[in-house]
Amino acid sequence: MKTNIQWGILGTGRIAEKFAIGLQHVANAQLYAVGSRSKEQANLFANKFNIPHAYGSYAELASDPQVDVIYIASPHVFHAEHTLLCLESGKAVLCEKPFAMNARQVNEMIKKAREKNLFLMEALWTRFLPTIRKTEELISSGVIGDIIQIQSDFGFKAEYDPQWRLFNKKLGGGSLLDIGIYPVFITLLLLGMPDEIVSSAVIGPTGVDESMAAVFKYNNGKIASLSSTFMAHTPTETIICGTEGRIRIHRMWHTPTYMTLTQNNGTSEDIYFDYASNGYEYEAQEVTNCLLQGLKESPLLPLSFSEKLISLLDTIRQQWNLEYE
Ligand SMILES: NC(=O)c1ccc[n+]([C@@H]2O[C@H](COP(=O)([O-])OP(=O)(O)OC[C@H]3O[C@@H](n4cnc5c(N)ncnc54)[C@H](OP(=O)(O)O)[C@@H]3O)[C@@H](O)[C@H]2O)c1
Structure with missing residues (x-):
């Protein structure tokens, strides 16, 4: 049975930095790898947070066999694409909020996670505070x-x-x-x-x-x-x-x-x-615990909750005729 979860971070922007700090306070978890669109940026981030593996593409991060779970920290419009990339490569996923741009994308992500029998959760950190x-x-x-x-x-x-x-x-x-x-x-x-x-x-x-x-x-x-x-x-x-x-x-x-x-x-x-750290440790601990227990969803933030949440966001947006490409 696994006793330690190896994390990867996809994207090296502002929230990725905060998450990396929070993750240092999580039991049974190691920040193992980071992936960026540029190798230089990945190296900088890895040096800053003492991460052993830095990749110059998201695909390389997703294909590292030692990575158990990937935290997706790219802008909203890429959440579905990056989640699907990681799930397709056999990784569990914690994806930043909003889970995706619309309910159609969220449904696709959930379908893939179930097909692959992998853990998936929206990074709604406030839920765990x-x-x-x-x-x-x-x-x-x-x-x-x-x-x-x-x-x-x-x-x-x-x-x-x-x-x-x-x-x-x-x-x-x-x-x-x-x-x-x-x-x-x-x-x-x-x-x-x-x-x-x-x-x-x-x-x-x-x-x-x-x-x-x-x-x-x-x-x-x-x-x-x-x-x-x-x-x-x-x-x-x-x-x-x-x-x-x-x-x-x-x-x-x-x-x-x-x-x-x-x-x-x-x-x-x-x-x-x-808080033990900056608050992001709670969601990361929840995911780590779920993975160690072999769960595919968090009982505190199940996928059905994220489906409802995105359907509300869709409904509100539709009232203003705001559509994204
Ligand atoms: N939970 C929270 O408290 C919280 C707070 C802030 C943001 N967020 C969420 O986190 C996500 C990222 O927000 P952020 O503020 O961290 O954004 P950000 O600072 O702009 O960073 C986004 C990162 O995504 C990667 N990326 C991939 N494709 C990109 C593109 N075409 N343009 C720009 N960046 C691209 C980049 O990493 P590389 O260059 O390394 O590839 C970039 O550094 C958003 O969905 C946001 O809602 C959550």
């Missing part, structure tokens, strides 16, 4: 009663650059897919699939949403308001309001270090969290 686990625990304990409303936002002022991944339509730009996915994720996690969605977006000069807002309505009397933007620093909080109290997950709520539980009886408690 202690704050979110605690939030679920508090809600199940009944301290805030039945959830009635959720307010969740994610916004920052990005330097406008039409070529940059965030604004560039060819690279899957737009606030919904990049950061709006977090409010959609937490609402889906806590309330499930909505019965009605109303949304609107401000489409910028590059043809992608610079700002967007959505309302999810549920036939059982629940409602959520969600928003994202690249044009302003918003509170970036999530507030979950129930019949008996509320939970406020403070800024930046997708990677929070504290939350406040306020109950209708007047009590209020701040709850603090420490």
Whole structure:
């Protein structure tokens, strides 16, 4: 039986660096190889993080027989192609969010993983953070009663650059897919699939949403308001309001270090969290544990969740007629 998982990283951009740092704090895991479009870039990344093997192409990384699992850190538009490359080569995959550009691509990825009997998971790191686990625990304990409303936002002022991944339509730009996915994720996690969605977006000069807002309505009397933007620093909080109290997950709520539980009886408690590293260690530990147990999906973030998530993103986008090639 395997006791150690050898990781490969595909792509050497910003998130790949953060993930490499987090991975150093994961038990039973080794950062074994990196793949980049250029050998020079792969070498630089490998030297920085002390990685024994550096490849100048993604295909070479995928074909290294010693690699167990590959973390895909390329721009959204390449997620499906790179996931399929790795699965085809017999590797388990952890692929950055959004899982792909649309439900059709996600279905193809899931189909391939099942065909090859390989592990696959979306890298929705927030799902695995202690704050979110605690939030679920508090809600199940009944301290805030039945959830009635959720307010969740994610916004920052990005330097406008039409070529940059965030604004560039060819690279899957737009606030919904990049950061709006977090409010959609937490609402889906806590309330499930909505019965009605109303949304609107401000489409910028590059043809992608610079700002967007959505309302999810549920036939059982629940409602959520969600928003994202690249044009302003918003509170970036999530507030979950129930019949008996509320939970406020403070800024930046997708990677929070504290939350406040306020109950209708007047009590209020701040709850603090420490991370072992930068927070990416939790998702990497989950994947490592799943692989060591021979699982093909994470029980905490099953593929059915990612299918629902992408279908919500598709529905919202379709309301603004925003289509990617
Ligand atoms: N979970 C999180 O907290 C989080 C945070 C930020 C981003 N992300 C996700 O991670 C993904 C990457 O984001 P990032 O901010 O790391 O992007 P980035 O800094 O632009 O890096 C992307 C990397 O992808 C590779 N790549 C392959 N084809 C490319 C192309 N045509 N143009 C540009 N890069 C290409 C490049 O690596 P090589 O040159 O080495 O091939 C590049 O360094 C996105 O899908 C994003 O949603 C997640």
